[in-house]
Structure formats: structure tokens, C-alpha cells
Amino acid sequence: MRRLRPYAIPYLLWMGIFILIPTIILIILGFSNLELYNLGVFDLTLVNFRIFIQDQVINALLNSLIYSVITTVICFIIGYPVAYYLSTLPEKKRKILLAMMIVPLWSNMLLRIIAWEKIFQPTSIINDLFGISIDLLGTPTGVLIGMIAMYLPFMIFPIFSVLEKMDYKLIEAAKDLGASDYQTFIKVTFPLSSGGVVSGVIMTMLPAMTSFVLPARIGLGKINLIGNIIESKFMKEVLGSSGASINQGALISLLLMIFSVISFVLITRVDKEGETLI
Amino acid sequence: MGKKLIIMKNISKSFGDQLVLDNFNLYINENEFITLLGPSGCGKTTCLRILGGFETADEGTVEFNGKIINDLEPNQREINTCFQKYALFPHLNVYDNIAFGLKIKKMSKDAIHERVMNILKMVKLTGFENRMISTLSGGQQQRVAIARALVNRPKVLLLDEPLAALDLKLRQEMQYELKEMQRELGITFVYVTHDQEEALTMSDTIVVMDHGKILQIGTPEDIYNEPSSRFVANFIGESNIIKGVMLEDYSVEFFGETFECVDKGFKKSEAVDVIIRPEDLDFISPSKAKIVGIVDSLIFRGVHYEINVLVEGKELTIHTTKHRKIGDKVGLSVEPNNIHIIPRDNNA
Amino acid sequence: MMKKSVKKKSLKFIGLFFTVLSYLLIFTPIVVIFILSVNASTKGYSWEGFTLKWYVELFENDVMNEPIMNTLLVAVSSTVIATVLGTAFAIGINALEKKRRVQMMVINNVPVVNPDIVTGISLMIVFSLLSFTLGYYTVLIAHVFFSIPYVILSVMPRLKKLDPNLYEAGLDLGCSRISGVFKVIIPNISTGILSGALMAFTMSIDDFIITYFTSGAEYMNVSTWLYATLSRGRSFTPAAYAYNIIIFTITIAIILFVNLKRDRKEKTV
Numbered sequence: 027m028r029r030l031r032p033y034a035i036p037y038l039l040w041m042g043i044f045i046l047i048p049t050i051i052l053i054i055l056g057f058s059n060l061e062l063y064n065l066g067v068f069d070l071t072l073v074n075f076r077i078f079i080q081d082q083v084i085n086a087l088l089n090s091l092i093y094s095v096i097t098t099v100i101c102f103i104i105g106y107p108v109a110y111y112l113s114t115l116p117e118k119k120r121k122i123l124l125a126m127m128i129v130p131l132w133s134n135m136l137l138r139i140i141a142w143e144k145i146f147q148p149t150s151i152i153n154d155l156f157g158i159s160i161d162l163l164g165t166p167t168g169v170l171i172g173m174i175a176m177y178l179p180f181m182i183f184p185i186f187s188v189l190e191k192m193d194y195k196l197i198e199a200a201k202d203l204g205a206s207d208y209q210t211f212i213k214v215t216f217p218l219s220s221g222g223v224v225s226g227v228i229m230t231m232l233p234a235m236t237s238f239v240l241p242a243r244i245g246l247g248k249i250n251l252i253g254n255i256i257e258s259k260f261m262k263e264v265l266g267s268s269g270a271s272i273n274q275g276a277l278i279s280l281l282l283m284i285f286s287v288i289s290f291v292l293i294t295r296v297d298k299e300g301e302t303l304i
Numbered sequence: 305m306g307k308k309l310i311i312m313k314n315i316s317k318s319f320g321d322q323l324v325l326d327n328f329n330l331y332i333n334e335n336e337f338i339t340l341l342g343p344s345g346c347g348k349t350t351c352l353r354i355l356g357g358f359e360t361a362d363e364g365t366v367e368f369n370g371k372i373i374n375d376l377e378p379n380q381r382e383i384n385t386c387f388q389k390y391a392l393f394p395h396l397n398v399y400d401n402i403a404f405g406l407k408i409k410k411m412s413k414d415a416i417h418e419r420v421m422n423i424l425k426m427v428k429l430t431g432f433e434n435r436m437i438s439t440l441s442g443g444q445q446q447r448v449a450i451a452r453a454l455v456n457r458p459k460v461l462l463l464d465e466p467l468a469a470l471d472l473k474l475r476q477e478m479q480y481e482l483k484e485m486q487r488e489l490g491i492t493f494v495y496v497t498h499d500q501e502e503a504l505t506m507s508d509t510i511v512v513m514d515h516g517k518i519l520q521i522g523t524p525e526d527i528y529n530e531p532s533s534r535f536v537a538n539f540i541g542e543s544n545i546i547k548g549v550m551l552e553d554y555s556v557e558f559f560g561e562t563f564e565c566v567d568k569g570f571k572k573s574e575a576v577d578v579i580i581r582p583e584d585l586d587f588i589s590p591s592k593a594k595i596v597g598i599v600d601s602l603i604f605r606g607v608h609y610e611i612n613v614l615v616e617g618k619e620l621t622i623h624t625t626k627h628r629k630i631g632d633k634v635g636l637s638v639e640p641n642n643i644h645i646i647p648r649d650n651n652a
Numbered sequence: 653m654m655k656k657s658v659k660k661k662s663l664k665f666i667g668l669f670f671t672v673l674s675y676l677l678i679f680t681p682i683v684v685i686f687i688l689s690v691n692a693s694t695k696g697y698s699w700e701g702f703t704l705k706w707y708v709e710l711f712e713n714d715v716m717n718e719p720i721m722n723t724l725l726v727a728v729s730s731t732v733i734a735t736v737l738g739t740a741f742a743i744g745i746n747a748l749e750k751k752r753r754v755q756m757m758v759i760n761n762v763p764v765v766n767p768d769i770v771t772g773i774s775l776m777i778v779f780s781l782l783s784f785t786l787g788y789y790t791v792l793i794a795h796v797f798f799s800i801p802y803v804i805l806s807v808m809p810r811l812k813k814l815d816p817n818l819y820e821a822g823l824d825l826g827c828s829r830i831s832g833v834f835k836v837i838i839p840n841i842s843t844g845i846l847s848g849a850l851m852a853f854t855m856s857i858d859d860f861i862i863t864y865f866t867s868g869a870e871y872m873n874v875s876t877w878l879y880a881t882l883s884r885g886r887s888f889t890p891a892a893y894a895y896n897i898i899i900f901t902i903t904i905a906i907i908l909f910v911n912l913k914r915d916r917k918e919k920t921v
Contacts, residue, residue: 041760134875232766
């Protein structure tokens with residue numbers, strides 16, 4: 027096997043190019059007036075930090091935090107019992123139900139968001155067919171429901187995969203030592219599934235925090251998250267927006283990367299080799 | 305031996321259409337070291353799991369201290385288990401693993417500390433209390449598993465092949481230590497193994513099982529010296545099994561010769577199996593011997609030679625310290641009390 | 653006893669309730685997409701009768717033709733490239749000593765954990781540094797980039813199960829270093845490679861965010877085309893729903909086929 031080691035080296039190089047270099051550039055961009063599309067001399071400056079006093083940006087940051095935390099908490103409350111329930115089913119049922127949870131993810135994300143948009147319209151196809159009016163377009167509730175529906179599977183999968191692999195003998199051992207069902211869950215099952223919970227929380231929270239199509243469509247542009255700000259700062263040519271500034275965008279991206287790094291450190295603690303991530 | 309602590313009556317258990325325990329009856333005495341011995345799939349682990357409360361019997365009753373405990377959950381039984389692959393909690397250190405049961409009982413911190421430290425001393429793991437399970441060797445994990453069960457001072461300790469994962473040397477050491485612990489603590493041990501040597505070394509009573517049935521119950525000496533069937537004779541140690549005919553009480557015929565023996569109660573001229581242990585056959589001069597054969601093969605085993613002798617087309621195995629060459633003509637003798645007669649098993 | 657079983661039952665009921673709720677939440681948009689794909693109405697506010705015309709239009713509509721072709725081309729080519737590279741990298745990583753292997757797997761997790769928007773921006777910056785024109789090739793590289801970690805993650809568990817002496821045995825029996833990989837290692841990890849490839853394909857075909865940041869203004873896949881259309885305040889043809897249902901069905905069919913085949917193979921073995 028030793029002879030096969032060279033196969034790993036190009037990967038390190040590849041990851042260096044696409045992870046390390048852009049991170050360095052983002053840091054330089056954030057703390058200077060360097061122009062990405064016109065590289066040249068630049069001065070270090072903290073002028074980009076001014077965006078953090080803009081109401082729009084502060085609101086977006088707060089929104090990101092609030093929406094992602096609420097989404098994650100609700101996904102956890104719903105997702106843990108679901109993962110637990112699924113893990114107790116006989117193998118055949120378990121496989122089918124799990125597959126049914128993966129299947130919807132193969133449907134285009136954008137169209138799924140648009141589907142929620144259609145559902146939440148005051149006069150919608152749901153209204154016409156079933157007589158139920160769910161008028162939630164442009165409301166926080168609508169955005170939250172959309173987010174929960176979108177990210178719930180990412181909470182369930184990692185928790186399920188840990189619970190499924192858990193040695194049933196450990197639960198028997200706890201009962202053997204006198205623990206009731208409840209005590210067994212609190213003292214053994216839950217702590218042993220904590221790795222899955224950490225992965226699940228991160229895999230739900232980060233995408234929720236950075237989503238920008240979902241709040242834009244279901245929130246009717248009234249609810250902006252940090253992703254919407256980053257998009258508007260970076261996508262000058264596509265959006266033609268006047269407020270574009272890659273340097274400011276870089277600074278906000280760096281802020282996001284801090285969350286990313288924290289999550290990353292947490293995940294690395296519980297699951298070094300990424301076994302709960304797929 | 306003390307009073308009957310556990311009585312299993314008419315227990316049957318199936319998984320799907322496979323009958324694992326078939327009308328199983330067993331009682332276990334207080335302070336007894338009892339071993340369930342049999343090949344894999346004989347139902348011994350299922351029997352243990354029914355005692356522990358992890359399986360419920362389809363039929364029959366389990367009595368513990370005079371009370372029927374069929375419906376009692378595992379956490380309500382005064383029985384603890386030492387699991388096969390230990391089932392130690394990977395998220396807890398040695399101390400917390402051992403203290404687990406005591407904390408559930410809400411004992412005071414000091415009392416827990418004292419008991420855990422005592423038991424650690426007993427299993428010779430003092431100083432290991434803060435180690436995580438994954439950093440321990442197999443033998444150490446084994447000791448933690450035993451400590452974790454024993455610290456609760458159960459009336460009965462169930463052990464499911466606890467030494468199977470250890471290497472030979474360590475296994476022999478642990479056999480000795482387990483026996484010591486059991487004697488010291490006065491706890492009933494119910495031990496499951498497929499290793500006949502382990503069973504013979506440690507047990508007060510051995511229960512030989514096959515296909516969900518009990519074949520024989522007895523002391524190690526009984527089981528070894530007086531196997532009740534071909535299966536037991538073959539499973540416990542090595543045996544020469546020879547076809548014979550019982551002429552009358554205390555007299556049996558095999559290899560065309562009449563031998564004195566100590567068995568009685570068979571019908572006249574009943575076909576029987578004659579069992580002779582390899583170490584009970586001895587070389588004598590062929591001219592004086594009733595059994596004469598040719599040395600067929602020879603292996604040096606350290607303490608003794610294992611010599612196969614061909615007698616009238618039947619191969620007999622002999623364990624002896626005497627040396628013979630292949631091809632030698634030899635005579636064999638056997639003492640009457642080393643000839644053991646069982647009814648003929650026509651299926652074998 | 654009575655009380656306890658009631659408690660157990662109510663716990664089970666909560667699990668069941670949340671499970672039903674979850675499937676409802678997850679499946680609602682799919683059902684709506686399906687309804688809209690067979691609804692005669694163009695705007696989709698009301699039900700105007702069953703039709704299959706959008707499925708026909710899908711093959712006639714020139715506006716959608718290009719994004720669909722782009723999407724499929726990138727999905728197929730990025731899947732092939734990512735699977736080959738990912739498998740090779742995984743074999744290399746698995747051969748490392750434990751400490752190095754774990755370090756590599758930690759690095760491998762970076763794009764998996766990183767939010768797509770950060771990955772998208774990072775790639776965009778690298779492309780602009782290298783003065784690449786954003787378009788097909790940058791999108792292809794981007795898709796290969798985010799797919800490789802998933803291929804590695806699905807191949808790795810299979811590799812770990814392999815007997816470390818297997819490859820040496822191959823060499824011992826006369827394989828060259830390369831043919832040893834193909835004759836001994838690849839056949840034993842093929843299920844992992846296949847599921848990695850499927851994952852890469854499904855992720856590429858649905859990707860929006862990373863494509864959005866690496867495609868420039870001209871090049872579009874289905875997702876970015878939808879987004880651009882909506883952003884301009886226009887509506888798109890319901891043929892898009894039909895497209896989604898077709899892709900969705902084909903994906904399910906492929907995965908079902910692969911799984912059934914694997915199950916049968918495992919049964920006969």
C-alpha cells in the first residue's frame with residue numbers, strides 16, 4: 027500500500043489552490059483597496075469595515091443569526107425523534123423510509139423554493155385544488171417553513187447514521203446496570219449520538235445562515251440575510267448593482283468563514299474522517 | 305451447596321422458525337460457579353440473555369429467589385452481565401464506566417468512590433481510573449467489564465464468553481482470577497463458553513448443551529469421567545469410542561475379547577458404545593495383551609506423545625510418555641474403572 | 653407494567669408524528685412541482701386541467717434548450733472526472749500512515765462543511781487570478797472541485813475494509829504497480845466508486861450557488877437560468893417543472909436499478 031501514497035499528493039496541491047489561495051486573497055481584499063479585476067499596487071486599509079455600520083448589513087447579520095438558529099433548533103426538535111424512530115425500525119422499512127428522505131433532494135433546489143413560493147401565494151394552486159389558503163409570502167414564518175423543509179434532512183441523516191451504527195449491546199449494558207429507559211437515553215444513547223448531533227447542527231445551520239435565494243424569493247426581498255449582501259457585493263457584472271464592492275464583500279465573507287472555521291473545528295473533534303457527513 | 309437461587313422451568317424460545325431452547329429446565333444454586341458449555345448455536349447465550357432479561361421466553365418460567373421474574377426488566381433484576389465484547393461505554397472513562405450502576409442507584413459520591421476504588425484494586429487496575437476505554441488493552445477492558453458488573457454486588461453475575469477475545473496466556477491467568485473472585489465474593493457465576501478446558505478448570509457445575517437441550521449436568525469430574533453420550537464424550541476432551549456388546553453386568557465385549565468393567569444395568573447382549581480416554585490406554589507387551597495393534601502415526605505434544613494405533617481397522621488414540629516407533633506391534637491394556645459404557649447411539 | 657407500556661407507546665407516537673410531519677414538509681414541494689408540470693395554466697395560480705403539453709414543449713422550447721444541454725454536459729463530464737480523480741486520491745490517502753490520513757480527510761471535509769457561497773466565491777477568486785474567462789470550463793472545474801470530496805468520502809469506507817496485504821499480494825503475483833490497482837483494488841471498491849459517482853452526478857445536476865458564482869453572465873445551467881429569469885421579474889415556462897420531474901424520475905430509476913443489481917449480486921455471493 028505504501029507505494030500508492032504518491033496518489034494523494036496532487037490532491038493536497040489541488041486543495042491548496044482552491045482553498046488556501048482564495049482565503050489569503052479574501053483576507054488581502056478585506057483589509058485593503060486591492061482591485062480583484064485589476065490587480066496592482068494596493069494600500070492596507072480598514073475602510074471596508076464601514077459596512078458594518080450600515081443598517082442594511084447589521085440587519086442582515088442579525089437576520090442570518092436569528093433565522094439560522096431558529097431553523098436549527100426546530101430541525102433538531104423534529105429531526106432527533108425522527109432519526110431515533112427510523113433507527114428503531116426493522117431493516118427493510120428503515121431502508122425504504124431513508125431512501126424516501128433522500129429522493130426529494132434530487133429535485134432541483136431552486137424549483138423546490140419556487141414551489142414553496144407558489145404555495146405561499148395568497149391565491150395559489152393549493153388554494154384552488156384543496157381550498158387551503160396559506161398566505162405566508164413575505165413573512166418570517168414563510169421563510170422559516172421553507173428553510174426547515176429545505177434543511178431538515180441534513181439534520182436527520184447524520185444523527186440517524188450514528189444511531190444506526192450504535193452498538194445495541196451498550197444499551198443492554200446500561201439497562202443491565204439498572205438504568206431505566208429514560209436514564210439509558212440520557213446517559214448512554216444521547217451522549218453517544220452527540221457526534222451526529224454536532225454534524226447535523228452544523229450541516230443545517232451553515233446553509234441556513236448563508237442561503238440567499240430562499241429569503242429573496244419567499245421573503246419577497248423584504249428579509250435579507252448575509253448571503254444576500256454577499257451576492258450584491260460580488261455579482262456586479264451579473265446583477266449590475268451599483269452597491270457592488272468586492273472588498274466589502276470579501277470582508278463579510280471572512281466573517282462567514284469564521285463561523286465556518288468554528289464549525290469545522292467542532293466537526294473535526296467529533297468526526298475526523300467525515301463519516302457522518304454523507 | 306446452598307439453596308436454589310434460580311429455577312428455569314420448561315423454557316422454550318424460538319427465533320422465527322428456529323427453536324433455540326427446547327423445554328429447558330435448570331436450577332442454579334447460591335454461590336455456585338455454573339458453566340453452560342456447548343458448540344455455537346446450542347442456545348447457551350440465549351439462556352443467559354433470558355436470565356439477564358434481554359430476551360423473554362416464549363414458554364416457561366424463570367424463578368429468582370422464589371419469585372417469578374419473567375416480566376421483570378433487566379434494570380430491575382439483581383443480576384449483572386459481563387458482555388461478550390465487554391460493551392464498555394466509549395464516551396466514559398474507566399471510573400465512570402464502573403460507577404455507572406452506582407450513580408443510577410443515586411449512591412453518595414463518597415460511597416461510590418470507595419466502592420469503585422476497592423473494585424479497581426481487586427481487578428488490579430488501580431491508577432487507571434481516568435483512562436478512556438479506547439486506550440486500554442483487551443485484558444484491561446475485560447477487567448473493567450468485570451469490575452463494572454461486580455461493583456453493583458449482584459446476586460448473580462452472567463458472563464458471556466468473557467475471555468474469548470484474549471490470547472491463551474492471558475486467558476489462563478484470567479480463568480484463575482475469575483475463580484478466585486467468585487470464591488471471595490460468594491456470588492453466583494453463570495458462565496457461558498464453548499471452550500471445554502475453560503469449563504473444566506473453573507466450574508463447580510457444568511451444563512453441556514446442544515441444539516437447545518441439556519445433554520448432561522454434573523461436576524467437571526463427572527462430565528469428564530462419565531460422559532452420558534457420544535456427543536459429550538467427544539466434546540469434552542478426546543475419546544476413543546469403540547462399538548461393543550454388554551454381555552452382562554460388569555462385563556463387556558469389544559475387539560472380540562471380554563473385558564471387566566464397572567457399569568451395570570444394561571440389557572443382556574445390548575449393543576453399546578465403549579468410551580476410553582486416550583490417557584487411560586497403556587502399552588504392555590503384545591503377548592500379554594487383549595488388544596494388539598500397529599503404531600500408525602506419532603506426534604510429540606510436549607508433555608506426552610500422541611500415538612495412533614490401528615487395531616482391527618479401528619484407530620485408537622493414546623496419550624503416553626512412552627515412545628514407540630511407527631510400524632511397531634504394540635499391546636494395549638486398560639483398567640476396568642477406565643472403561644466407560646454408554647448406550648449405542650445409532651445416529652452417530 | 654400498564655403505566656410503563658403507555659409511556660413507551662406515547663414516546664413512539666411522538667416519533668411517528670414527527671416522522672409523518674417531516675415527510676410532509678419534504679414532499680410538499682415535490683408534489684407541487686408535479687402538479688404544476690401537468691397543469692394547463694401557464695402562471696400556475698390555479699388548476700386549469702390536466703395536460704402533458706409542457707413535457708412536449710420541453711423538447712421544442714429553444715430558450716430552455718441551451719441551459720438543459722449545459723447542465724447535462726457539465727454533470728456528465730464533471731462526474732467522470734471527479735470519480736476518476738477522487739478514486740485515485742482516495743487510494744493514495746488510504747495508503748498514508750494513520751495520522752497523515754486523518755489530516756488529509758480533515759482537509760477533504762473543508763468543501764463539504766463550507767457553505768456553498770464561500771466555496772463559490774473562493775473559486776471565483778481563483779479563476780479571476782488566473783484570468784480564466786468564466787463559462788463552461790470554469791463551471792466544470794468548480795463542479796469537479798465540489799464533487800471530489802464526496803467521491804472520496806464514499807470510496808474511503810470500502811478502502812478501509814480492504815485487507816492491507818491485498819495489493820501486496822497482487823504485486824507478489826506479478827501485477828505491475830498500476831495493474832495492481834486496477835486488478836486488485838478497484839474491483840473491491842467498485843460499489844463505493846459507483847455511489848460516489850451517483851452522488852457527484854446528482855449534486856452537479858442540481859447545483860445553483862456554486863455555478864452562479866463561477867459561470868459569468870453568459871453561461872447558464874437550468875438553475876441559474878431560472879434564477880436570472882425570475883430576477884428580471886419574468887416568469888418561466890412550466891416546461892421547467894416538466895424538466896425537473898423527468899430528471900428526478902431518471903435519477904430515481906438509475907439509483908433503484910443500481911441498488912437492485914447490487915442487492916442481487918450480494919445475495920448470490
